Amino acid sequence: MKLKVDRGFFAWLFIILSTLVLIFLQDHLKWLSTYPKELIIPFDHWLNLGMGFLITYFGWFFMGVSWLLEWPIDGVRFVLQSLPWSVVSFLICVFAFIAAGWRLALFALISCMYMVVIGYWSESMNTLSLVAISVPLAVLIGFGFGVWAFQSQAAKRIILPMLDIFQTVPAFAYLLLILMLFGFGTVVGLIASILYSFPPMARNVLVGLGRVPAEVIESGLMSGATNRQLFWQVRIPSTKRQLLLGVNQTTMASLSMVIIASIIGGTADIGWEVLSQIRKAQFGESLLAGLVIALMAILIDRATYGFAKNSSTYQPRSSMASWRYSLIAIAGAAIFFLLSSLIPALDIWPRELEINLARGMNEGLEYIIINYRAAIETIKTMAFFFIMLPAKIGLQGSVSPFTWGFELQTWHSFSYAIVLTGFSIWCGIRFNMQLGFMILLFAIFFFIGLTKMPWPAIMIIYTYIAWRLGGLTLAIGTFFGLCFLVVSGIWPEAMLSLYLCGIAVILSFLFGSGLGIWAAHNSTVSAILRPINDTLQTMPLFVILIPFVMIFKIGEFTALLAIIAYAIVPAIRYTEHGLRNLPEGVIEAAEMMGCSKQQLLWTVKIPLALPVMMLGLNQTIMYGIAMLVIAALVGTNGLEQIVYIGLSDGNFGLGLIAGIGLAIIAMTADRMTQAWSYKRQKDLDLQID
């Protein structure tokens, strides 16, 4: 095979050469390595000024809204708190039964008992009351925006990017905004959770309405439907399943945001409980409280998902069924109410009956840490010296007698350069040119270190890749996004975020794809992985942090592990899904040609599944960034930390700028991977839903 020399080849060559030149020059031209301080545009300052203006002149409006919203929250909370726990638990079980049958009802019962026995009932109810108010509001708002975007192309062009922004700018960045406008209290959590959770609803409404088959619409029209009838009696009912999936996603988003928002305190809910226990380094307690959140999340998820699933399998059923359910619910609630006035333990669980598992857990943990300290430390330092540090400051900075056991000599560098250049040329000729150049570029990165690379070089590389994958529009968008990072002065932190998230994403994708391939060929593995994935995916992010902090203490390595634990899920899922849903004809044809299993996997299955796996990579990146923001709590140094500092210092502008920075990284990565995946799908003529 010959290396094809074309325009793409020269473009890559130019990229590599200019990168090398810029690296060489940055020792001489200071502004190449660090963007001059004098030229930084003080966006954060302007934002703070604008904010001050807004509060001075319109503060009364927001406070009014806040006052209004306080009422329903207090109302629901009052009801949930004053009802005996036995009554609320019974109603939750009935709800779970209607949604998904006996098994979920049993799960609901166990979850409620756990909350009661462990002594977190009241905190759980506070969280639930916030969710109970936020979900209907978010669903309504999302529905409105979805319908509006569906009916007007102009509105759609504005609404879609807006949804993107609400979903990618980390909540920590606008929590402060809400706090400043609406004042301290539960309303902050409510509004944050509405802002974060209405986009999935809007998206599902838009998708659902668009997917109603043309013939269903036409048959509605031919039946003589007016516009209003067509909307409410044809479009909406036939997209019910999608709408309910939207409700499911909105509920989950709402719950996770209520938990995150408790970071500002004053809510006495379960999220606050977890956080304060982590801060006090009481890991047993924090894990127990975290488990409450996890149970709640799983329960709500399965219940709302159950409703969505049931909605598409219609069965002949009399309207008596729903009557019967309400009757059982009311009668049962009344019975438990009476019982609890006779038996006080059914009303308020007595303190002395609470079970405290935390102490035992803490002791067990201590035992593990003391006995395995050496092993834990070794893992930590190995990862740090051989992976994290080189990626961060490069081999040139990290190889020293202290870390690698020898000094980096010139001949080391030379042989590194020669070996990797040779390897990449071989790859370029043997496989394809792109791969060769990618490996070469990666080798340069690993030697210099991401944070030591001159910023213009990264801008050129990133913009070029965006251009190759997504065309001119994406390249321009990416370029200006990166410019924003540079001129607002947050470039160094952005690189720190990129470094941590990048390692996590690469590792997640590698291990996740491996597991996915295994699961696609082995039903046992698949059956074991599925519930683990489900749980990790529904688990609020806080909770995932806990076990890693317990064992590895705070620091970047803990953050890395937590990100991987969360971001590996989509990589596994999409790989398995992609491999299991290949066009059968192609596989059969390949088998008939006499493919061995290995050949079948590498030459047929994986290339065909690649577009789906790329969508998995896309999700891995998104999950990684979401977790990165939370991981700021355990001590990282990137943008996420600035966001967090902005929140705790009350510096709204600074936090928001950093938040936007993260959103830029997320959105460009999202667009690139999607563009790549769709291009491949089109080339391969595959249909992916």
Next chain:
Amino acid sequence: MVNHDGGRDVKLSCRNVWKIYGDNSDSFFMDQDGKVDDLQEHVNKILQSDHIVANADVSFDVYAGEIFVIMGLSGSGKSTIVRCLSRLVEPTAGDIILDGENLLEKSADELIEIRRHKMGMVFQSFGLMPHLNVIDNIAFPLKLQGIEKAERYSQAERVIELVGLQGRESNFPNELSGGQQQRVGIARSLAVEPDIWLLDEPFSALDPLIRKRMQDEFLRIQSKLQKSIVFITHDFQEALRLADRMAIMRDGMIVQIGRPVDLILNPVDDYVREFTKDVSWESVLCASDVCQKTSGSLKGLGRVSADTQIDSLLGYLAKNKNGVAVEAEDGTVLGIATATGVLAALANGSSVPPAKVKVTK
């Protein structure tokens, strides 16, 4: 005003209808009547400016009580034209005359009224409401009109019987087979007792055996109801079975209109001939198509009616050299059909190249 044509009422008339897709589709017509001097030239002009011509100058009449079939391959514009008839698709130019009134001049509200009372439509992939059970699906058009539940259920029950879906009332579409789903579609389109019945490839999504049975059902229903029907299909055999008259479409234009037998006997071009050549003529031709005028004596000849199919006559003609007299409905003799005449007609329709026959002295 009602149009008359040879004593038969024209129910629905489609005149010079055009449907152009593109940014400036309206710019190609000065008048809305869709009449152009040179059809092909006009079409070329539109195509050259990057617009898509879905229908070009389509004209036909549908008589009261007849089955009018529009046959064409995919992309020939047949689905678009049936949607123009109901204004699901808005024609770019031309007129749609229903009962003497121009449908295109109706307001949105009037159109809804017309669809509620005069039109019924059946769709290829059924277009059932997934969230409604069988009886609610069928009663759906009645519900939209605001008819009481008891009343609309009793009306729906009547059409359920007509299509033979008794006992399935409370099933949902996802529990029914394709054939049953289409029965629901048919019942729904008939629930409002429409005058004009539009069927867009109603049986194309069904497998061949079911399709055959549904065609029989369809003919049975039509023999009872005598609707004016526009039936779209891509299947020439189906068109032959069902059509009173049919139109063949290509590239958005009508190539030929006529009775099936007219198309078979006199295809206007190779495109039509391509469809007709595989049809076995003896099953299509009638006695009247092969008989020759005669001034000779009719003595001793048997008599058959004009619409007798040829294949049922073959046995008789083989034995009776002199042939058989063909008489019209009123008893007048049209001519004599002979074995030679039949052979000549069949030879005409044969698509096999003639065998080489050696001539011996």
